[in-house]
Amino acid sequence: MKCVRTTLKGWREIPEGGTITEPGSSVNFDVTAWRTSSPLIDQNKCTKCGLCFLYCPDSAIEIDVDGNYHVNLSYCKGCGICAKECAPKAITMVKEGH
């Protein structure tokens, strides 16, 4: 059995009956498991223009201290807008679960 979301808790670890036992647990909530493909940024082609950051409807593009752009897969739904808008064509969509 292939599990594509190994970071999520298994059935033995989830509190009985799906009870939420601690506050603020929504930060651990994966809202992207239905994503069918994810963006892959080619850092050599990227010009750091920031279009992907601006267009992403889920604020899933993050900028690190060096000014490089990365995809936060905990939020990315795989819509492909970033790849579509990327001026230097540095983003390719890679299919999930293959």
Place this chain on the structure above:
Amino acid sequence: MNKKVGISGNYAVAYAVKMADVDMIAAYPITPQTTIVEKLSEFVANGELDASYMNVESEHSAISACIGASLTGARVFTATSSQGLALMHEILFMASALRTPIVMANVNRALSAPLNIWNDHSDAMAQRDSGWIQLWARSAQESFDDTIEAFKIAEETRLPVMVNLDGYIVSHMYEPVELPDEEDVRKFIPSRPLENRVSIKNAHAVGVVGPPEYYYEMKYQAIDAIERSRHKVKEIENDFNRRFGKNYREIEAYGMEDAEAALILMGSIFGSAKEIANDLRGKGRKVGVVSLRVFRPFPAQELREALDGVKAVGVVDRATTPGGSGNPLYTEIATALYGMPERPAIQGFVAGLGGRDMREDDFRLMYSATEKAAREGAGRCIYVGLRE
């Protein structure tokens, strides 16, 4: 000291609930269950039972109130029949998935239409996938005993338990019932506060949304719980037998030491089936009968052992699955026996729908048809007593 009283199956359930010292009862009347909650209201009103008695506007509300109360750690009970159970349908799944140890008596009655208040098993069978443990009583005594057992099973597995008893035939029949000492019952099921899952001090969110990333795992928890309940049910039954001098098993067999053709059934018709088997065995026919006392978790292994060496089984369904490959009990039995190296022929029967009496001749017919299946293989499902 034990006391023998003449009470109905419904009153037997009410006495068991009183002895179990429940904290909360949610009640909505429905025939033929009504006298259970009626008796309990008497117990509460005259101070014999210290419980909160909640009159609700429907069975949907009754089971919902039970879930809420159970989450606070209270010991809760409700009872229903037929349309009432059907109205509870969506909430039954929540009760098992939220792991609330509710005990409910379901007095078996046919589902409409046409409107019918008499006995068959279509109500409980329609809820077989709801994740509830199902016990099947065959007498007033068993209704009492199963209800006591049900509280222990529910609380130790944290799963809801449905105690089924046949409408009228068990529910309204007055029989001698041996009531154990209340003290002994309390020792068996001590009134201990269960975990309060909704207190301010220990705040939990219950009944959350389970999106695709979580639903599967959460559902599997309930599947795993009822699978693991198998050994718990056995253990608790053994403990009950030891304490109260009974001999209950998940399945009970009669004449199976040498039977070549056996009926499999549930509920009160076991008595008639035994009588006729006894008569036929006296004439040299190798017939037997197996009765299931536990339907969920389904005792497949115990059944295979009991049916080892049998040439044909006749499954008596008192409910139907229109358009299915077999009726509810038939498909369970066929699935359970499929892997047997020497699988018996399986003849299906439907009988006693909507309270239609099952007479001696009906049982003789079913034994004969099962013997025929042993010789020639099983035929199509036989609708016993149906007018052409």
